[in-house]
Amino acid sequence: MAKALKRITYVEDEPDIREVARIGLETLGSFDVDVCVDGTEAVRKAPGFRPDLILLDVMMPGMDGIETFKALRELPELQNTPIIFMTAKAQPSEVERYTALGCAGVIVKPFDPVTLPEQVQSIWNGQV
Numbered sequence: 001m002a003k004a005l006k007r008i009t010y011v012e013d014e015p016d017i018r019e020v021a022r023i024g025l026e027t028l029g030s031f032d033v034d035v036c037v038d039g040t041e042a043v044r045k046a047p048g049f050r051p052d053l054i055l056l057d058v059m060m061p062g063m064d065g066i067e068t069f070k071a072l073r074e075l076p077e078l079q080n081t082p083i084i085f086m087t088a089k090a091q092p093s094e095v096e097r098y099t100a101l102g103c104a105g106v107i108v109k110p111f112d113p114v115t116l117p118e119q120v121q122s123i124w125n126g127q128v
Contacts, residue, residue, distance in 0.1 A: 005124045007032045009051040011042040011068060012086070013060040020113045021055070021086075029117025039068030047077040053104070053124060054078070058087035069101055084123055086111065 008031045012018040018035055025031045034049045036042040040063055046054065054072065058065035065085060072078045082104035087094070090108040098106055105123035107116070 003052065005031065005052050005121060007034070007049065007051045008053050008055060008120070009034045009036060009042060009046045009049055010055045011036045011039060011060070011065075012055075012057045013038055014057075017057075017109070021111070021116060024113030024116045025120070028114060029120065031117065031120075039063030039065070039071065042068055043071045043075070046072060046081075047075050050077065051081060053120065054081055054083045055086055055107070055120065056083055058085050058089055058098075066101065069103070073102075082124065084120065 008025060010018070010021060010025065010033050012021065022033050022035055025033045034045060034051065036045055038060055056065050056068060063071070065087070069083055072083065084105045084107055085098045085103050086107045086109060088109040090106060095106050107119050
């Protein structure tokens with residue numbers, strides 16, 4: 001039996017988007033969510049939180065999603081942790097780029113906070 005998805009690190013720089021997603025994931029998805037405001041915070045906090053999955057915004061100031069993805073992959077505790085990109089930049093060529101990096105999936109913004117937990121669970125289950 002596959003491991004249940006329980007713990008999610010969510011990395012998003014926009015406060016409103018961060019809060020709406022967090023509420024949806026915690027309230028409707030019953031996930032334990034650790035929120036990070038940028039890539040630097042994610043790289044610092046995620047190893048200690050030990051998430052089952054990471055939701056990662058692509059467009060962030062400073063360390064963007066791609067740089068954050070690569071930095072997270074360098075941490076032994078997170079090398080095999082599935083990472084889902086959340087982005088408004090979802091043209092086919094961009095999605096191909098994210099997939100080539102090895103992400104588990106892409107969730108397009110704007111997203112519906114009501115269905116976000118189902119989308120995340122579906123990707124977790126391998127039913128992209």
